Amino acid sequence: MARIIVVTSGKGGVGKTTTSAAISMGLAKKGHKTVVIDFDVGLRNLDLIMGCERRVVYDIINVINGEATLNQALIKDKNCNLLSILPASQTRNKDALTLEGVEKILEELSKDFKYIVCDSPAGIETGAHLAMYFADDAFIVTNPEVSSVRDSDRMLGILSSQSRRAERGEEPIKEYLLLSRYSAERVKSGEMMSLDDVQDILSLHLLGVIPESKSVLTSSNAGTPVILDEKSEAGQAYADIVARYLGENKPHRFIDEKSGFFRKLFGGK
Amino acid sequence: MSLLDYFRSSKTSSASLAKERLQILVAYERASDSQPSYLPELQKELLAVIQKYVNVNQDAMTINLEQNDNRETLELNIVLPDAHPV
Numbered sequence A: 001m002a003r004i005i006v007v008t009s010g011k012g013g014v015g016k017t018t019t020s021a022a023i024s025m026g027l028a029k030k031g032h033k034t035v036v037i038d039f040d041v042g043l044r045n046l047d048l049i050m051g052c053e054r055r056v057v058y059d060i061i062n063v064i065n066g067e068a069t070l071n072q073a074l075i076k077d078k079n080c081n082l083l084s085i086l087p088a089s090q091t092r093n094k095d096a097l098t099l100e101g102v103e104k105i106l107e108e109l110s111k112d113f114k115y116i117v118c119d120s121p122a123g124i125e126t127g128a129h130l131a132m133y134f135a136d137d138a139f140i141v142t143n144p145e146v147s148s149v150r151d152s153d154r155m156l157g158i159l160s161s162q163s164r165r166a167e168r169g170e171e172p173i174k175e176y177l178l179l180s181r182y183s184a185e186r187v188k189s190g191e192m193m194s195l196d197d198v199q200d201i202l203s204l205h206l207l208g209v210i211p212e213s214k215s216v217l218t219s220s221n222a223g224t225p226v227i228l229d230e231k232s233e234a235g236q237a238y239a240d241i242v243a244r245y246l247g248e249n250k251p252h253r254f255i256d257e258k259s260g261f262f263r264k265l266f267g268g269k
Numbered sequence B: 001m002s003l004l005d006y007f008r009s010s011k012t013s014s015a016s017l018a019k020e021r022l023q024i025l026v027a028y029e030r031a032s033d034s035q036p037s038y039l040p041e042l043q044k045e046l047l048a049v050i051q052k053y054v055n056v057n058q059d060a061m062t063i064n065l066e067q068n069d070n071r072e073t074l075e076l077n078i079v080l081p082d083a084h085p086v
Helices: A016-029 A046-050 A060-064 A099-112 A126-133 A146-162 A184-188 A195-202 A214-222 A233-245 A261-265 B003-010 B014-034 B039-053
Strands: A003-008 A034-038 A083-086 A115-119 A137-142 A174-182 A205-211 B061-067 B072-078
Touching: A003 A016, A003 A126, A016 A034, A016 A046, A016 A083, A016 A115, A016 A137, A016 A174, A016 A233, A034 A046, A034 A099, A046 A083, A060 A099, A099 A115, A099 A126, A115 A126, A126 A146, A137 A146, A137 A195, A146 A195, A146 B014, A174 A195, A195 A205, A195 B014, A205 A233, A214 A233, B039 B061
Parallel strands: A003 A115, A003 A137, A034 A083, A034 A115, A137 A174, A174 A205
Antiparallel strands: B061 B072
């Protein structure tokens, strides 16, 4: 049986697609057969972040409507053969996604894949609802910023009341926090809420803090998931997150300001 | 404490302001989320019934549903005016 992960946030622009691309690549690179699905019908972008935009022939709506088979629509990633991408449709509207259609696709993928990563659109409409409905685990991507934290809290309420697990009275979806675009420097100067501030409100299991990093933009420019940039802090943060999710014990980093040269010199930490 | 820290602590941190605002808002939204959706309608109708007999204001009534371990309490609070009934 596959494990279904939804990457969600409520708010847009916090890094859901960046995260979906990074963690699905990370899981595949760890040897797990993984598929990542774009649920943002009408505004697909996962293909662009994964660098497979020119290889899209069929999409999830074609599969739901029976115009293509799942295998025809799946795109094998060029960097890792254990990773596949199921793109969203760019032309049809979001109502083309149906609960039954999504359920059937997930059932079929479950036979073949170990992890199914669902990249949720922003908002709480159909696409977002269907992305989270069947999930086993939820990765809540949050920025240390008021509107993002509020929307994450709202999303947690929806996960715990409107998912299939909630409706069936099963064990609830496991919720994890991924705090992204974090600037330890700005936290120190009191301009940005700290990890503790955010956790005082959300109190979730922390998978990792992703520092604000230039490599996120340069990676998306090139169409390669940032996790492949092993030198970058964001890439390392995502690699840690995948390892922690898989049960490895990795100490958290990027939370405190890097110790500067002079502080090191004079024995500070 | 260094000189730099002194200047830092002298201004109100905007992050702590953000946290305070969020804590209040999120607590309120969580509470209203757990309320049944019929509560505002119930409040309106109850108020209309009461207003048939007593001249009370819209804001003279608060309604609250509390959930304990094994029972729910519907609390109704009406402030009656000093004057006699209409």
